[in-house]
Amino acid sequence: MLNTLTRYWWILALRGLCGVLFGLMTLFWPGITLTSLVILFGAYSLANGVMAVVSAVQHHDRWWSLALEGLAGIVAAILTFMWPGITGLALLYVIAAWAIVSGVLEIVAAVRLRKVIRDELLLGLSGLASIGFGILLMAWPGAGALAVAWLIGVYALVFGGLLMGLAFRLRAKQHHDRQQPHGSPPLGDPSHVGA
Numbered sequence: 001m002l003n004t005l006t007r008y009w010w011i012l013a014l015r016g017l018c019g020v021l022f023g024l025m026t027l028f029w030p031g032i033t034l035t036s037l038v039i040l041f042g043a044y045s046l047a048n049g050v051m052a053v054v055s056a057v058q059h060h061d062r063w064w065s066l067a068l069e070g071l072a073g074i075v076a077a078i079l080t081f082m083w084p085g086i087t088g089l090a091l092l093y094v095i096a097a098w099a100i101v102s103g104v105l106e107i108v109a110a111v112r113l114r115k116v117i118r119d120e121l122l123l124g125l126s127g128l129a130s131i132g133f134g135i136l137l138m139a140w141p142g143a144g145a146l147a148v149a150w151l152i153g154v155y156a157l158v159f160g161g162l163l164m165g166l167a168f169r170l171r172a173k174q175h176h177d178r179q180q181p182h183g184s185p186p187l188g189d190p191s192h193v194g195a
Contacts, residue, residue, distance in 0.1 A: 013167035019160020026153030049073025096137035103130030
């Protein structure tokens with residue numbers, strides 16, 4: 001699984017980049033309308049979901065949580081595109097449910113990933129950020145549209161940044177593994193010189 005993750009680190013980086021771009025567009029478009037927010041969220045959710053499913057297909061073992069996370073994103077995108085006139089409250093609950101389901105599945109994937117990469121917390125942190133974001137949306141459903149847009153934008157930036165951090169950490173591990181002779185301590189091993 002680790003070899004597949006390091007080989008396809010760029011898919012994780014693309015997911016993170018989509019999150020960062022979605023977050024920036026949401027934050028820097030202060031007069032965003034609900035319809036625009038629905039379209040932006042649907043596009044982001046679809047891209048993130050497809051890339052998660054592609055990542056899952058690349059893994060031959062322990063792939064189910066990533067596949068479920070991707071399917072949750074695709075379903076959320078389909079729901080938002082099927083009802084572009086969705087009310088703000090309904091969109092809020094779709095986004096919150098997607099974030100909580102994705103967060104739980106990211107934490108499951110992080111627990112499995114920790115078995116092969118030492119000291120790896122970024123995926124788990126992105127899962128916690130997703131769950132926290134979903135809970136905040138459900139706890140304050142009456143917040144104004146601008147406040148919700150800002151909250152969504154900040155979440156997407158944090159989530160995207162964490163995924164990009166994990167992707168580049170996997171890329172560094174791939175580079176390290178290529179330069180080390182077989183049998184060298186893994187990246188993050190305390191016995192590794194310069195760790």
